[in-house]
Amino acid sequence: MNITRLFTTHRKLLLMGFLILLIAFVLTFPLYGGARTRVLITMLVYAILAMSWAMFSGTTGYMSLAPAAFFGTGIYTTYLLQNHLPLPIIIVAAGLISFVLAVLLGLVTLRLKGIYFTIFTFGLVVFIPNVVTYVEGEVTQHHGWYFNVLDRTIILYTMLGLAVVTVLAIYLIRRSRLGLAMQSIGGNEEAAEHMGIDTTRTKVLTFAISAIFMGAAGAVLAPSLSYSNPTIAYSAFYSFVPIVAAVFGGMGSLQGPIVGGLLFGFLEKTLKVEWNTYFMLGFGIIIVLVILFLPTGMVGLVPILRDKLGGAISKWRKGREGEQHANT
Amino acid sequence: MRILEGQGVTKYFGGLAAISNVDFHVDQGEILGLIGPNGAGKTTLFNLISAALPASSGGMRFKGQKISGLKPHRICQMGIARTFQETKVFGNMPVIQNVLVGAFFGKPTHISGAAAANEATQALEFVGLSATSAAPIKDLTLAQQKRVEVARALATKPELLLLDELMAGLTPTEVGEAMELVTRIRDKGITIIMVEHVMKAIMGISTRVMVLHHGEKIAEGTCNEISCNKTVIDIYLGEETHAAS
């Protein structure tokens, strides 16, 4: 069987098999080494953030720096509701609150030019934690958030469930009318308007949908933190991670941000402790190089490598066949 | 019957009146040629009709309905489609998908994926670009991209089509083909306003011609009337002498 042909004809099947293996691996992970659960949770969080970010910004070209605002809001929601509601409902609530927040922000800013949108989303990340800090200082007199700690394994599985839901939702959206509308905005917004697309509605809606997953991810992660506060929860780092991860993996596709998020999460948790400075430096350099030379990201390498490899293999086979002919 | 009618349409850019107090109309089923020197305000008039820009004053009616103040996507869904002087294609999609966008979103009613795909294929075939269907749009020549814009506009099932310099930069043979395309569109029952500098094309296929100069309508009539019109000849042949006006 020709390997290249196997890849091209059964790609979907192979991908599916790979996914099932991956899921099986993750499901049984605590059996191999519970200490690594934390790494896996982080990887999933980054994958969710990167996917959701790329779903909106990667397709429309409107660069959002807001992920941290929604992610932090998710964490805060869990803190506020943890003693009143069960976790599943809190997760849904966090998603909804992020959605509403994103709609409000979107209505104000998505009418504006791309650059103003970016500045605004950026401001949000600085705005919300400061307001929360103020409100806490003045009203509740609480400083810092403590969480009812949950078993990490449960958090891992919940996060995995959320990741699967996110993948499915984004997959469906990308294939839907909404996905086409988003893509045409990314292609040429003015033309999109004149082709009957309500661009403002499309942008606000998809921006808000992407916020749901970010908020939910924060809510799920919260019980694994034991302690947090507005500065930690809303850290701008969480806005940067999805961008770095999505660009690294390839923000135009569905797989790219997943690969990028998982990889970034893994590398961060394993390398950053010892190599923090060089790690971030390396990522800065990689981002620049990817933007310049690999616009489709790491996953864009796959078809390139496949072609190269496939070419090499068929050449080798031809050579062998030739040899055989000569022998007979 | 008048399909589109404008009264006192005016557009200021700062102090400059790009369109000043223009009354105009388009009859159902005709090809209205819109001519005038560069900067006369032709594209601006298209932008006002398609709601890309808000008018400073004046009003327009499409099939008797007021359209001033609507958003571009509503205008499109009402049945007015356009192409752009500087092509605006969806550079991140293959050719067929460009057209598909028009088929999907261009009408007020919901349409199934299969029906949209079907319409897109037909529209692409109509402009003679079926062969390039799967190609990335960036691989097409500029003239071909303009045709894709036409197909994309046709896929929205318009009643009125605004063509902005479809024939700019074409060879004489290509101009002939484009003229044939425009006539075929008209024969489908679609009313057309076309901005063109190629006089042969304007005089060859327009039912009526309207002339803009410095944002004002200076002449209007059949091709014969226009080609004999003294002012129009002056403007086209002696721009400089008229610059003071």
Add this chain to the structure above:
Amino acid sequence: MAEAERLLGLITIGILAGGVYGLLAVGLSLQIGVCRVLNITHGEFLMLGGILTFTFSQLGINPLLAPVIVGPILFGLGFLLQATLFRGVKARVPSPSAFEGNALLAAFGVMYVIQYLARIRFGTQSLPSQYLTQPVPYVGINLAVNLIVGFAIAAALGIAVYLFLTRSRVGKAIRATAEDPPTAELMGVNTNTILAVCFGLGGLLAAVAGTLVSMRTPVSTAMGFNNTVIALIVVTLGGLGSVPGSFIAGIIIGIVSMLVAGLWESVLIVPVYYAMLMVLLLVRPTGILGKK
């Protein structure tokens, strides 16, 4: 009476501090308005300006002379970034509309590179860089000399940039490039060089702002980010491409920050900026004095 004096004092400090914000914002405004790069490394340039000023002062170079060295260095860095990186990004984007997004992402990578290179060299601790801290009594409060000197330098440089942009040949080429690059190119302007000069100029202004900030407060390699945020807010408030707009907005931001911190709560400074920005963009999407 004491209250009124205190208010006057706060406002005065705000105005003086705001001049530096204005200077910082003029640079960013050029980079966004002309080069179309939402340069989120801008604060890192300020950081480099401040840190280098401190480093040179350790070697015995007077901070007031530092801009003469630091300015050209960071002009060069900005020039190179535009001439290589952003030009490269522009050449490779699939459609022109994708440039702004990709340039932002590239700038993002550069931000990390600059910040972490600086950390490797200078660490993360605060460096005591203050200079000219002698107090000058003024309506019941003391103004530090560095505040007054800082404002004077910022204002002088701002006026110089304004004159440069409106009067000089290069300035006119810059404005032509900002408005219509293809036409500028047709008229014989080498837009690639002009864009690089613009970006470099932005870096130079950030560097000088860094020197001025370093005279007032300790510097550290982590200070860039907050200054990027401030610069973005000031630029948005003042409108792209307007030097006076940037300065007016800088001074407004300076006053607001002093009043909010002095009369209310310093964590609310940024939220108040942000609320102002929201309201302003809703009623006037082009900033206070913005044109486009």
